[in-house]
Amino acid sequence: MTRRLTITQSEVATWLDCEMRAALRYEHRLGRPEAPVGARHVGSAMHEALRAAYATWAEMGSSAPEGTVFHAALNEANLRLDAVRDEALDTLDLFEGGEELADQVRAEHEGAVAGLALYLDEVFARDVHAYYPLAVEQAFRVPVVTDAGHDRYLVTLEGVFDLVLQRRADRALVVRDHKTVTGAADTYDVRFGLDLQLPAYLYALGQLFPGARATCAQFVAVSQSPPSVPKTILDGTVSVAKIATTRQAYEAACEAQSEPEWLAKGRAAGGAKADAAEQRWRELREKQRRLAEGLPTTLARWIAVHEHEYDPRDVEAVRGTLHEVANRVRLVRRGELTPQRNPRSCAILSCAFASPCGMGRGVEEVVALALDGGDFAQGETRHREVADAGAPWEPGKAGALPALR
Numbered sequence: 001m002t003r004r005l006t007i008t009q010s011e012v013a014t015w016l017d018c019e020m021r022a023a024l025r026y027e028h029r030l031g032r033p034e035a036p037v038g039a040r041h042v043g044s045a046m047h048e049a050l051r052a053a054y055a056t057w058a059e060m061g062s063s064a065p066e067g068t069v070f071h072a073a074l075n076e077a078n079l080r081l082d083a084v085r086d087e088a089l090d091t092l093d094l095f096e097g098g099e100e101l102a103d104q105v106r107a108e109h110e111g112a113v114a115g116l117a118l119y120l121d122e123v124f125a126r127d128v129h130a131y132y133p134l135a136v137e138q139a140f141r142v143p144v145v146t147d148a149g150h151d152r153y154l155v156t157l158e159g160v161f162d163l164v165l166q167r168r169a170d171r172a173l174v175v176r177d178h179k180t181v182t183g184a185a186d187t188y189d190v191r192f193g194l195d196l197q198l199p200a201y202l203y204a205l206g207q208l209f210p211g212a213r214a215t216c217a218q219f220v221a222v223s224q225s226p227p228s229v230p231k232t233i234l235d236g237t238v239s240v241a242k243i244a245t246t247r248q249a250y251e252a253a254c255e256a257q258s259e260p261e262w263l264a265k266g267r268a269a270g271g272a273k274a275d276a277a278e279q280r281w282r283e284l285r286e287k288q289r290r291l292a293e294g295l296p297t298t299l300a301r302w303i304a305v306h307e308h309e310y311d312p313r314d315v316e317a318v319r320g321t322l323h324e325v326a327n328r329v330r331l332v333r334r335g336e337l338t339p340q341r342n343p344r345s346c347a348i349l350s351c352a353f354a355s356p357c358g359m360g361r362g363v364e365e366v367v368a369l370a371l372d373g374g375d376f377a378q379g380e381t382r383h384r385e386v387a388d389a390g391a392p393w394e395p396g397k398a399g400a401l402p403a404l405r
């Protein structure tokens with residue numbers, strides 16, 4: 001019997017990073033409950049707003065005047081951004097304690113508004129002149145191995161293009177990925193993380209539009225760093241540890257801080273103890289004042305557009321990597337291969353499985369421990385992002401390239 005194996009590039013990237021993590025996530029379908037809506041707000045809001053902007057443009061046709069396209073896209077993107085915020089706030093209304101997260105959503109919404117404005121001014125305005133959007137958040141499904149041969153496995157790559165553009169100058173197809181990053185992230189890290197994704201997506205594009213030139217990939221990183229909330233420590237005062245916040249946010253937090261218990265106790269004791277407590281309180285306020293003075297009034301935002309022209313051989317070579325990983329997945333599924341921990345890229349600080357994953361434990365033991373602790377559940381849907389993006393493009397079904405005007 002010929003069997004089918006469908007993989008996404010993010011699965012492949014995880015298998016290459018750490019097979020244990022990939023096996024836990026994709027084979028044993030272990031996942032944590034979703035992050036609170038506030039934490040997910042900025043990235044998804046930006047994606048939705050950009051989808052609205054490019055979809056609006058695509059609907060207007062390639063000959064629509066640039067100014068008209070820009071204003072229509074701006075309008076739709078901002079409406080979408082507001083709608084995402086309102087949906088998030090409505091959801092939080094249903095939860096006890098949702099008000100705190102609602103403040104986070106509102107703050108992140110401000111970040112998304114600023115990030116979107118930057119993107120539209122710096123990137124979209126130039127796109128309208130040089131490109132035309134062919135697809136926005138488009139799912140795809142393309143073959144990696146078409147001839148099952150002796151291993152009797154057909155391998156398919158699935159994914160979702162953030163954006164496919166057609167360059168007006170030479171009709172070349174360009175795949176673009178959007179990333180929202182937090183303030184200090186280095187674009188090199190982001191670029192590094194896309195080393196597999198971009199050529200894999202170009203490979204898919206080549207399968208969907210045979211004969212078209214599809215070797216150019218771009219990624220756009222937008223920093224989204226809403227001010228961090230100054231930390232209130234146990235005694236009720238605001239921490240003097242330096243954080244990524246604005247002067248206004250820090251001063252507002254200091255203004256609202258409660259007087260510490262030790263101050264009240266000192267005052268009650270009177271005499272030298274009262275003087276010492278008052279002095280300590282003055283020194284703390286002075287430290288806070290100095291820290292506030294050194295904080296920026298706005299957090300810097302930046303946008304980076306990276307473009308890379310791939311050698312067609314690199315794009316083709318990605319097929320080999322996909323096939324190789326698919327083979328290991330197949331062996332793990334059959335029980336013929338134990339998933340390996342890759343100590344070089346053990347992301348123990350950020351890996352969701354860091355706590356149950358003890359060195360020396362087998363995968364079944366890790367699964368049992370993860371489920372026993374109650375922090376994990378089984379049932380994470382594979383390829384959900386692809387399913388959510390609707391009917392995928394497949395070879396022969398992606399339609400013809402438009403004749404640009």
Ligand code: SF4
Pocket residue numbers: 018019020021341342345346347348351352353354357
């Ligand atoms: S903690 Fe490290 S070794 Fe364990 S699953 Fe995560 S990345 Fe892999």
